[in-house]
Structures are given as structure tokens and as C-alpha cells.
Amino acid sequence: MTKHPLVPVALTYVAALLVAPRVTVPSVALWVVAAAAALVALALASTRRAPWGTAICVLLSTSALGVLRHKMANEVPTDDISRVSGSSPVACAGVVADPITYRTATAETVVEATHHPREDSQESLSGRVLLVANWRVRARVGDAVWFRAPLKPLAEATNPGQFSEAADRLGDGVRVTAFVPPGALHVGGAQPRRRLERLAESVRQWVSATLLAHTPNPYRDLHAQLMCSILYGMHAAPLPPGIVDAFRRSGTIHLLVVSGTQVAFLVGLLLALSGGLSRWLRLTLIGCALPFYVLLTAHPPSIIRASVVGAMGVAAVLLGKDVDGLNALAFAALVILGTCPADLNSIGLQLSFGACFGILVLTPLFMRFLAFLPRWFALSVAVTCAAQAGVAPLLAYHFGAISLVAPVANLIAIPTAAALLIVGMLTSAAAPLLPAVADRSGALGHCLTSVLVQNATFFSNWPLAVARVAGTGMLWLLAGYGVLTVSLVLDTPPVRRWLSRERVLALTAVVATLTVGWFTYSKLRPRELAVTFLDVGQGDSIVVRSPTGKTVLIDGGSHDRTFRDVGERVIVPYLAEIGVRKLDAILVTHPHEDHVNGLVTVLQQVGADMILDPQQPAAACAAYESFCEEAEQQGAHVEPISRGDSLDLGGGAKLWVLWPPDRPVQGTSDDENNNSAVVEVALGKTSFLLTGDLRAEGERLLLNYGDDLRSTVLKGGHHGGPGTTSDEFLDRVSPKACALSVGRNNPFGHPAAETVARLRRRGVRLYQTALDGAVLCRTDGRRLEVSSFRSRHRPDVLPVGAKARPTDRGNRSDGSDRSGRPD
Structure with a gap:
């Protein structure tokens, strides 16, 4: 502990934050333990006789303080805005705390709540709210705002592979989100307490406008945005998804996430420019410049880490002291996590520390292997490989993928980005006084950004650019x-x-x-059929994966706006988690928004060989039309389906289409839902009956065909709404378990109490995605295990049916199924 004393302290503090949610010890007892251990450590340190005893007491005190800090950070004040969340609109006044971030279809910012306006009074509020709008919000940091909208808790991870927005935003003090429709937001004047942040935003906007004005065509907007991303981060200058994906696949995405690279270049530039000043003036200059640069970048945790470590390094060099890299890294971790324990959940912070750890610890190891190369080249390769090795486990854990071309791609990208950072600063500085110089440096910046984009695109298109790591967990x-x-x-x-x-x-x-x-x-080992009912809120999305790896996505949409693009936030991450590179088929049960509005993103990011679609004659929603257009652009084969079709999934698993009939039903109270596709997926003696949004009238019509519908697992029709999953239908299906895809606190009241009562009377094991998260079913045909994402206990083992699947079920008269092989 004497060589790097802060490292074990920082690791102990992090471990304490991780276990704190499971610790039930009272805060008073923790304070006593922390104080007593600290006093014993001081006493032992003064005698210098028991170094190990001193170390143990220090770590014990650190553990208690870590648990205490976590408890303090998670206490919700009585006037916090999250306490008035619910389905009803709430009026709130506050101040814009973060710059507006524009996503693909939304604008987002954080509002610091000040009060809750009422007709006769104003109730004081605290806390922050994530404000989301699907229209252009014209507000700046420091502006007073008033809005009226329902407040909902931030989305937690309820599916494998899903990003937890609640955990990520907790570091900003945000617990709820508000989706504000046009006309429900009013912007007032600037507030004086946000002058510094407002100044930083003004500087950032001026730099963006300057770079755009002095960047030549073609694609001047794209190149200016890329330069801004290098200067102060991608979150402040969003780029097109295709460009971001190329940087991600090539392993150069870290250049667009402001961190240590930018801080190192900024500090180096300031040291070079201030060479003639005294060391105290140079320290003062850098000490003022770094905090302002943190504000300029909207202070993400990664830039705070880099600034703390950079400031320590500069101070040590200018004061003639030695600095230990690992100790400085540990000190930065203690500062950041001591200030805001929730930042531990920040993926950017984790990757930043992982890269620094790799560079500090693994670079000497790589240098010994590369000793035969010229030192400057060996050092570049060693640092790149060390950084990638440091973040590889984290990339596999969070994203299920590792870039294999990153070490080579970064050899070109890092020096190019360094030059681009200097050129961007020179362009901004020269623009007011020397516009001709700014034009020339802008042209040079255009060339450098072209090199970056071409480099990322070239390496991202390699066949083995990315290695998918399926099922990556904590182990x-x-x-x-x-x-x-x-x-x-x-x-x-x-x-x-x-x-x-x-x-x-x-x-x-x-x-x-x-x-x-x-x-x-x-x-x-025996291969299994896996059927996963994803939690997409008030909507449907089911992933079927056969023993041979064939994967079919059945629906993908949500009525719940909490998920925004459910394809991007839930479905695509899950497919990446299980290692799906391309879907074998997407089956659309019917063209309703809550079943299809995430499928465009799925097609764009994953793709599919075949689209199975009942193709209802009724008018379709806009999301369905967009999906059809995207499928046509990608050249995916669209196959109409109806009763009698089947799809061989391989490994003994098969999918049968039981509904709709060749002639769609008409004259019911809800023709669109009653023509919803009903499919059965089976392996051995285990079967799943997936009924889409079929309602009671459709159930009766299906029963008239006399099929043997006995199934092990039933997916309840129409989200368990009233009049669905009738007694007669349940008598014929006789399920052992039922999954209902519903959203928490949905406006339709699903599932209906009568539906839940019918299932429970029959002893059917009920799973609801609103309560259980994703429901995962695995079977080898003889044994069925059902587990939920939120459950911490062992999977439920359910008895399977005695009905073996006939090999000729559901086939067309021509004797072929959708796989193209004879049945």
C-alpha cells in the first residue's frame, strides 16, 4: 500500500458504493465505524509499528464512508420534483441547466425546478427534470422556463443489454422526465445565477458558427460539426448516426467524446504559450483555463477526471515534484465519486478510467514486445493497444462488441485528431482579426476531418472489424x-x-x-429454443431464437413515449446482447403504432432477410408505411402470410401461422386487431401460442377451426385488455404460463382485472412485463425454464404439454414452408 497508497483506498470506496444498496446498517452505526476506524488508524500510524493494521483501519473507514455517501446521495428531499410525478399533467417552473441536445427526432435538456405554480400560491420545488420535446426548443442555459406535462420516472433497464437512463442521469440529479408537446413550454429571460454557464454556451455557439463560416464545401456542415465534436464533445455537436457508427466500429469513437486527449493538448498548448511566465502565473493560467473548458464541454464525468489528473500533473511538473500516475487516477476517482457517487454508473467515466489504467499499467508491457520497432512508432502502438486492452472488457460488457481494428485505426486517427484540435483553436482565434488565416486553417481542418472520416469508414467496413460477444455479463x-x-x-x-x-x-x-x-x-450440450417477451412498455416485441440460431422478431413497437425509439433503446441492444448480426425474419402481426414504430431502426441497424406480413387491407399507420419503405430500400423479401403458412426454424423448432385466414374477417367491432397474426412456435412437447392483439371475437372465430391449441405458454391477446383471453379460449389452450406485454401505469388500464382473475383462477403462472421486465423462456423440448429480468431468484421450471407437434401441421397445399424446403 506504500507504493500507490490511494489505489486500494479508491478501489475500496468503489466497492462500497457497489454494495451499498444491499447494506441495511443504520447511518449512525456507519458514522461510528468510520470515525472509530479513522482514530485507530491515526493512533497506529503515529507509532509506525503496525502498517498493515493502519491500512486495514483506513480501508474499513473508507468502506463505511462509501456506504454513507451512497445513502446520502440517494435520499430524495421532501420537495423534490419526482414526488409529484404521475400520469396527470403537472405545471413546473425552473431554469435550463444544460445545453439543448438534439437527437434523431427529439430535443433534450435538463431543467432545474424552482417552484410549482398554482392558482393561489407557489409551492417551492427542488431537483431536476429531463425535458424532452419532438420539436425544436429555442432555449439557452440560464433561461427561465415554464411547462405543463406529465412527469414520469426515467426508464430503468428492464431488458438484457438495455441502457439504464435512470442510473446514468442520477449523477445529474435527474429522476423524472417530461415529454412536452408544442405550446406547453414557455421560455422567459435569463437568470443571473447561470451567467458562467451561459457565457460558456455563448462561446461554444460562437466557435461553432466561426468554424462553419470558415469551413469550405463540400459537406461544410458535417466537417464543421466534426471539428466541434473534437473540440468539446459529440454531445454538444451531434453527428449523423452513420458517421457515429463508423467511428464506433473502427474503435475511434473516443475522439468524439471529450476526455483526456483534448485536455492533454490544451495543457500542452498553454504550457508552450506561457513559457516566459513564472511558474505561479502559469499555474494560475492553467487553473483558470481548465475549469472554463470543463464548463465549455458541459462537464461530463470523463472531462472532470481528465482535468483533475491533468491539473495534478502540471502542478507537479511546475513545482518540481514527482507524480504517480496511478495515485493521480485514484485521487481523481475519489474526487468525482465523492462529489457524485451516481457517476459510477456513467459509461463514459468507466471507459475513461479504463483507458487511463491500460495506458499507465500496460504500456511498458507492450513496449517490451515491440522493442524491435523504432521507439516513437513502438510507443504509439503500445499506448493505443494498452488503452484498447483497458477498455475491452467494459466494451464487451456494455455493448457486446469489441473493435478488432482499433489499434491500427487509432495510429492514424489520434495524430490527425491532435492536429485537428490545434487547427480548430487556430481558426477560432484568427477569425476576428485575420479572416484570411482562418479561411486557410479552415480548409486545412476540412482536409483533416476528411482523413478522420475516411479512416473510420475504411476500417469499419472490414469484414472482421467488430467481434460480437454474446451474453456478456458481470462474470x-x-x-x-x-x-x-x-x-x-x-x-x-x-x-x-x-x-x-x-x-x-x-x-x-x-x-x-x-x-x-x-x-x-x-x-x-443440448441446444434450446429461446422466446423472449421484451419490455417495451405499452406495446409488443417478441424475439424467437431457434436451437440453430435462426432469429425471428415478432413486432417491435411501443405506445409508451418513455422509450422514445423503442428499436434503438430496447430491441437493437437486446439483439446485440444475444449476438444477432442479422435477423432471419421480422413478422408483423398487424400495422398498429405500438407494434411497428421501432422496426425502422431495427432494419437500419440490424437488417432482416425476410418480412412476414399479413398485409391487412385496412389503412396503416405512418410508422408501418415507413417500415415498408425501409424494407423496400434494403431489398428485404416481403412475404404475405395467412393461415396455413409455416417457417422451419431449424433444430426441430417450427413456427406455424394459425391466423388470419386467407380472406380477412370483416364486420367485427375491431377488424384490425381481429385480423392480427396468431402464430405457434414449438419444439418437442413445448409450445408457445402468440396471439398478437386478437380480441374476443377473433378468438371465437379461431376456435371454430377446431385446431388443437394446447400450449405451454400463452401470450395474452391485446395486452390483457377487457374481453380478451376468454374462458372458452383458455379452456382450449390450457396454458401453464401466460405473458402479458403491458406498460406501467398505461392510460388504457391494461391488463384488465377480469383477465388477470381468469388466469389466476386456473392456476396459470402470470408474467407481466410492467412488473417483471423482460420475460425469458428457454426449452429443449422436454423442460421449460421461465425467468424475468427483474427477478433475482432461480428460474421457474414449468411442466410441458403432452402434445407432440405433427410434422404436417400448418403446411400449404404445395408441401413447402417459408424456409423454401419441402416439409
Whole structure:
């Protein structure tokens, strides 16, 4: 602990924050433990006789303080705006706290609540709210605003692979979100307490306008945005999704997320320009410039980390002191997480610290392997590889993918970005006095951004640019950093002396045997059919994956605006989580918004070989029309389906279309829903009956065909609404479990109390996505396990039916199914 004393302290503090939600010890007891351990540590340190005892007491005190800080940070004040959340519109007044961020179809900002206007009084409020609008919001940081909208809790992760907006925003003090329609937001004048943030926003806007004015065509807007992203982050200068995806796949996305690279160049530039000043003036200059740059970038956690470490390094150099990189990194972690424990959930902060850890610890190891290369080139390769190794486990854990081309792509991208940062600053500085110089530097910036884009595009298009890591969990994350730790231990001089050639060969043989054994077990173990009912709020989305890996997505939409684009926020992350590179088919049950409005994004980001569509003659929604247009642009084969069609999923699994009939039903109270596709998916003696939005009239018409509908799992029709899943239907299906896809606090009152009562009277195990999150079913045809994302206990093992699936069920008269093979 003497070489890097702050490292174990920081790790202990982080561990305390992670376990704090499960600690039920009273705060008073924690204060006593922290104080007592600190006093004992001071007493032992004064005697200098028990260094290990001192270290244990320090870590014990740190643990107690970490749990206490977590409890304090998660206490909700009595006047917090989250306490008035609900389905009814709420009037709120506040001040814009963050710059407006424009997404694909929405504008977002954070509003700091001040009061709750009423007819006869004003109730004081605190806390922050994420304000989202699907129209252009004209407001700046520091503007007073008034809006009226329902307040809803931020979306938590309720599906595998889903990003938790609630955990990410908690660091900003945001607990609720408001979706504001046009005309419900009123902007007032600027507030004096936000002058500094407003000044930073004005500078950022002026820099953006200057770069745009001095950047030549073609595509001047894109190149100016990219320069702004290099200067102060992608969140403040959003780029087109295609460009962002190319940078992500090539492993150069970190250049667009402002962090240590920008801080290092800024500090270096300031040190070079202030060479003739005294060290105290240089410290003062950098000490003022760094906080303002943090404000200019809207202070994400990664830039705060970089600024703290950079300030420590500059102070040490100018004062003639040595600085330990790991201690500085640990100190930055303690400062950030001590100020805001919720920042631990920030993916940007995790990646920033992971990259720094890799550079500090792994660079010497890579340098020894690259000793045969020129030192400058070896150092560039070593730093790039070390940074990528430091973040690889985190990338696999959060995104299920690792860029394999990143080390090579960054050799070009990093020096280009460094030059671009200098050119951007020069253009901004020269524009007021020397416009001709600004024009020339802008033209140079255009060339450099072209190099960055071409570099990212070139490497992202390689066939093996990205390695998908399916099912990555905490175990894989720990295993990844465990491998890095073992590598470091093996590189220490004592271990290197112990590792003779024979021992290296023996260790290699053991690792190879374990690897072969694992892959053999993976290949020989029984393969399963997996059916996942995703939690998309008030909507439907089901993913069917066969034992051979064929994947069919059944619907993908949501009525719940909390998810915004449900395809981007839920469906695509889940498909990436399970390793799906392209869907074999997308089946649309019927053209309603809450079943299709996320499918355009799915087609754009994942793609599909085939579209299965009942193609109802009724008028379709705008989202369905957009989906059809995207499918046509991508050249996906669209196959009309009706009763009698089937799809061979491979491995013994099959999908049958039971409804609608060749001639759509007419004259019911809800023809669109009663023509919804009903499919059965089966493997062995386990079957799933998926009824879309079928209502009671459609159920009766389906029963008239006399099919054997007995199924192990039933997906309740029309989100469990009134009049669905009737007694007669349940008698014929006889399910062991039922999944209802519903949104929490939805305006329709789904599921209906009568529907839930009918299911419970029959002893059917009920799962609701609003309560359980995603519902995951796995079966090998003889045994069925059902688990939910929110449940912490073991999966439920349900009995399967005795009905074996006939091989000729659901086939057309021509004897072929949708796989194109004879049945």
C-alpha cells in the first residue's frame, strides 16, 4: 500500500458504493465505524509499528464512508420534483441547466425546478427534470422556463443489454422526465445565477458558427460539426448516426467524446504559450483555463477526471515534484465519486478510467514486445493497444462488441485528431482579426476531418472489424480484468525468473486443454429454443431464437413515449446482447403504432432477410408505411402470410401461422386487431401460442377451426385488455404460463382485472412485463425454464404439454414452408 497508497483506498470506496444498496446498517452505526476506524488508524500510524493494521483501519473507514455517501446521495428531499410525478399533467417552473441536445427526432435538456405554480400560491420545488420535446426548443442555459406535462420516472433497464437512463442521469440529479408537446413550454429571460454557464454556451455557439463560416464545401456542415465534436464533445455537436457508427466500429469513437486527449493538448498548448511566465502565473493560467473548458464541454464525468489528473500533473511538473500516475487516477476517482457517487454508473467515466489504467499499467508491457520497432512508432502502438486492452472488457460488457481494428485505426486517427484540435483553436482565434488565416486553417481542418472520416469508414467496413460477444455479463467483465491482472503478475521480475521454458509450456497446455474442453461442452450440450417477451412498455416485441440460431422478431413497437425509439433503446441492444448480426425474419402481426414504430431502426441497424406480413387491407399507420419503405430500400423479401403458412426454424423448432385466414374477417367491432397474426412456435412437447392483439371475437372465430391449441405458454391477446383471453379460449389452450406485454401505469388500464382473475383462477403462472421486465423462456423440448429480468431468484421450471407437434401441421397445399424446403 506504500507504493500507490490511494489505489486500494479508491478501489475500496468503489466497492462500497457497489454494495451499498444491499447494506441495511443504520447511518449512525456507519458514522461510528468510520470515525472509530479513522482514530485507530491515526493512533497506529503515529507509532509506525503496525502498517498493515493502519491500512486495514483506513480501508474499513473508507468502506463505511462509501456506504454513507451512497445513502446520502440517494435520499430524495421532501420537495423534490419526482414526488409529484404521475400520469396527470403537472405545471413546473425552473431554469435550463444544460445545453439543448438534439437527437434523431427529439430535443433534450435538463431543467432545474424552482417552484410549482398554482392558482393561489407557489409551492417551492427542488431537483431536476429531463425535458424532452419532438420539436425544436429555442432555449439557452440560464433561461427561465415554464411547462405543463406529465412527469414520469426515467426508464430503468428492464431488458438484457438495455441502457439504464435512470442510473446514468442520477449523477445529474435527474429522476423524472417530461415529454412536452408544442405550446406547453414557455421560455422567459435569463437568470443571473447561470451567467458562467451561459457565457460558456455563448462561446461554444460562437466557435461553432466561426468554424462553419470558415469551413469550405463540400459537406461544410458535417466537417464543421466534426471539428466541434473534437473540440468539446459529440454531445454538444451531434453527428449523423452513420458517421457515429463508423467511428464506433473502427474503435475511434473516443475522439468524439471529450476526455483526456483534448485536455492533454490544451495543457500542452498553454504550457508552450506561457513559457516566459513564472511558474505561479502559469499555474494560475492553467487553473483558470481548465475549469472554463470543463464548463465549455458541459462537464461530463470523463472531462472532470481528465482535468483533475491533468491539473495534478502540471502542478507537479511546475513545482518540481514527482507524480504517480496511478495515485493521480485514484485521487481523481475519489474526487468525482465523492462529489457524485451516481457517476459510477456513467459509461463514459468507466471507459475513461479504463483507458487511463491500460495506458499507465500496460504500456511498458507492450513496449517490451515491440522493442524491435523504432521507439516513437513502438510507443504509439503500445499506448493505443494498452488503452484498447483497458477498455475491452467494459466494451464487451456494455455493448457486446469489441473493435478488432482499433489499434491500427487509432495510429492514424489520434495524430490527425491532435492536429485537428490545434487547427480548430487556430481558426477560432484568427477569425476576428485575420479572416484570411482562418479561411486557410479552415480548409486545412476540412482536409483533416476528411482523413478522420475516411479512416473510420475504411476500417469499419472490414469484414472482421467488430467481434460480437454474446451474453456478456458481470462474470465476463471480471474475467477480462482478471486476465489483465494475471498478465501483469506474469510480467513481474520474480515471476519471469520462475517461469522456465518447461513451466511456460505446461501452463500453455493447461490453458489450451481448458479452452478445448469449454468449446467441446458448448457444442455438445443440448441446444434450446429461446422466446423472449421484451419490455417495451405499452406495446409488443417478441424475439424467437431457434436451437440453430435462426432469429425471428415478432413486432417491435411501443405506445409508451418513455422509450422514445423503442428499436434503438430496447430491441437493437437486446439483439446485440444475444449476438444477432442479422435477423432471419421480422413478422408483423398487424400495422398498429405500438407494434411497428421501432422496426425502422431495427432494419437500419440490424437488417432482416425476410418480412412476414399479413398485409391487412385496412389503412396503416405512418410508422408501418415507413417500415415498408425501409424494407423496400434494403431489398428485404416481403412475404404475405395467412393461415396455413409455416417457417422451419431449424433444430426441430417450427413456427406455424394459425391466423388470419386467407380472406380477412370483416364486420367485427375491431377488424384490425381481429385480423392480427396468431402464430405457434414449438419444439418437442413445448409450445408457445402468440396471439398478437386478437380480441374476443377473433378468438371465437379461431376456435371454430377446431385446431388443437394446447400450449405451454400463452401470450395474452391485446395486452390483457377487457374481453380478451376468454374462458372458452383458455379452456382450449390450457396454458401453464401466460405473458402479458403491458406498460406501467398505461392510460388504457391494461391488463384488465377480469383477465388477470381468469388466469389466476386456473392456476396459470402470470408474467407481466410492467412488473417483471423482460420475460425469458428457454426449452429443449422436454423442460421449460421461465425467468424475468427483474427477478433475482432461480428460474421457474414449468411442466410441458403432452402434445407432440405433427410434422404436417400448418403446411400449404404445395408441401413447402417459408424456409423454401419441402416439409
